[in-house]
Amino acid sequence: MISVAEALQRILDGVHRMPTENISLAAGHGRVLAKDVTARLTQPPTDVSAMDGYAVRAADVAEVPATLTQIGESAAGNAFGGKVGPGQTARIFTGAPVPKGADAIVMQEDTEVAGDQITMTVAPWPGKFVRPAGLDFQLGDVGITANRVLSSRDVGLAAAMNVPWLTVARRPRIALLATGDEIVRPGEPVGPNQIISSNTIALMGLIKASGGEAIDLGIASDDEASLRALAAGARGADMLVALGGASVGDHDLVRKVLGQDGLELDFWRIAMRPGKPLIFGSIGETPMMGMPGNPVSSLVCGIVYLRPAVRAMLGLDPHAASQTARLGQDLPGNDLRQDYLRATASLNEDGETVVTPFDKQDSSMLSRLAKADCLILRAPHADPAKAGERVEILPLSGETTGI
DSSP, X not given: OBOHHHHHHHHHHHSOOOOEEEEEGGGOXXXXXXXXXXXXXXXXXXXXXXXXXXXXXXXXXXXXXXXEEEEEEEBTTBOOXXXXXXXXXXXXXXXXXXXXXXXXXXXXXXXXXXXXXXXEOSOOOTTTTEEOTTSSBOTTOEEEOSSSBOOHHHHHHHHHTTOOEEEEEOOOEXXXXXXXXXXXXXXXXXXXXXXXXXXXXXXXXXXHHXXXXXXXXXXXXXXXXXXXXXXXXXXXXXXXXXXXOOSSSTTOOHHHXXXXXXXXXXXXXXXXXXXXXXXXXXXXXXXXXEEOSSHHHHHHHIIIXXXXXXXXXXXXXXXXXXXXXXXXSOBOOOOSSEEEEEEEEEEOTTSOEXXXXXXXXXXXXXXXXXXXXXXXXXXXXXXXXXXXXXXXXXXXXXXXXXX
């Protein structure tokens, strides 16, 4: 068996960076930017007002009250074409271009109006309430750098920069092939010796949340012809993930059948719990990952290996940021495998996160994983841990994980 760290590195070394594609700005949210976005204009294009009020020459209002004559009006999209001279002012609205000659804005609340005679009651300084040209960005500025997941703020900025198209990484196409006579799709008739296949649905969600595109190849029965026929559907995919059949039982056919079709095996056992029987290799240029059929083991392997692989294919940092929390109860020492314990999280009176593992960690209990807020990482041969000690965790909930 190899370590989790070594297995992950081999997987990351075995996947390929995705090519780029151009998409419309409207489709950009959530995609991975592959090329910097530069401004195609200057914003604002000229000096504009930050307030509703009157455009003035600050020198004319150095002493207040000061009465000026209104000679025009400037609104957003309808600028005043004249020039503000000595003793003059122009009505102006937020976002409107500042007329020539004016260098400050007096808020309308600080004025008294009598026809075209406007009395200023507050003295502004030059530049008061004026947004200078290029305050936000200038033509040619890099507004959004590549290799990031585009947020709503990012696409909004790109729109303001007059950028209608984006160059993004193509979504990795991950083909999922479930195996086993004992599983059926949700909603299908369930035989006396069968269970519902949950792995495919769960991993489709994980792949989508990670930025990939999942392809469901269906369920192969426990015979070589069925497995070979459905696996052929992975041609054109960027990775094949087989669910089940990765162990050493008589009905675990993945290594045998795909080996006959050109699978070059890199490794197949990892010192982790749950998820020991995990396969990784390649069929030609296509990476192949074989996950345990156990639902919890499969999804934990998806979190630990598949999600980082998809992120690496997109050009993102594949490594999850390390986090720690206080342990809510004592834990015994660990054996030779790295443990991923399902746990809940809460806050103590000091505002610190406290994580408490479920008492039962059986790898068949998907309900425990669904209720978990995080996985507690326990290194191989870890010493016993006492309640209150800090432990490393892998968060599962929250909008940043999507798991």
